[in-house]
Amino acid sequence: MSTGKKEKKYLYIRDNGMCRYCGKKLKYHQGTIDHYVPRSKGGPDDYYNLLLSCRYCNRIKKSMIPNNYKSILTKQFIKAIKDGMIVSGVQNRKNEEIEKIAKKMNRLEKLGDSTVFQSDCHRIVVKNNVILKMSKLSGTEESKHQTEEEQHV
Numbered sequence: 842m843s844t845g846k847k848e849k850k851y852l853y854i855r856d857n858g859m860c861r862y863c864g865k866k867l868k869y870h871q872g873t874i875d876h877y878v879p880r881s882k883g884g885p886d887d888y889y890n891l892l893l894s895c896r897y898c899n900r901i902k903k904s905m906i907p908n909n910y911k912s913i914l915t916k917q918f919i920k921a922i923k924d925g926m927i928v929s930g931v932q933n934r935k936n937e938e939i940e941k942i943a944k945k946m947n948r949l950e951k952l953g954d955s956t957v958f959q960s961d962c963h964r965i966v967v968k969n970n971v972i973l974k975m976s977k978l979s980g981t982e983e984s985k986h987q988t989e990e991e992q993h994v
């Protein structure tokens with residue numbers, strides 16, 4: 842997936858037409874798409890890793906990874922689900938159900954080829970704006986991070 846028109850349209854609306862770094866109001870053509878975690882550092886093209894930026898801020902940020910990237914990406918993930926921009930590739934799951942579970946995501950567990958978000962009891966694996974897997978965290982054995990398919994909510 843490459844970042845193009847569709848992405849920019851969504852980001853421009855989501856970010857209220859303002860640069861997320863300096864707050865400058867941007868005309869549509871002035872806005873650029875910034876990868877919050879840079880591509881060169883493994884940041885995906887997914888909506889939760891993209892934000893609207895002016896050219897200047899995009900340029901000076903370069904390949905820096907912001908300290909707060911985990912919380913920003915988690916927030917943007919929840920927003921993208923709410924906005925219907927991330928779709929479910931999991932069978933037998935209603936959108937409302939997914940949204941309800943996604944809303945509780947409070948940490949980014951892994952970023953890479955696929956991204957893993959977690960709440961206290963669920964884990965969601967997402968790639969290319971599609972939810973690949975949703976599972977319930979089992980037990981309290983933190984060392985194993987074992988998951989099992991969830992039967993119901």
Ligand SMILES: [Zn+2]
Binds near residue numbers: 861894
């Ligand atoms: Zn800016």
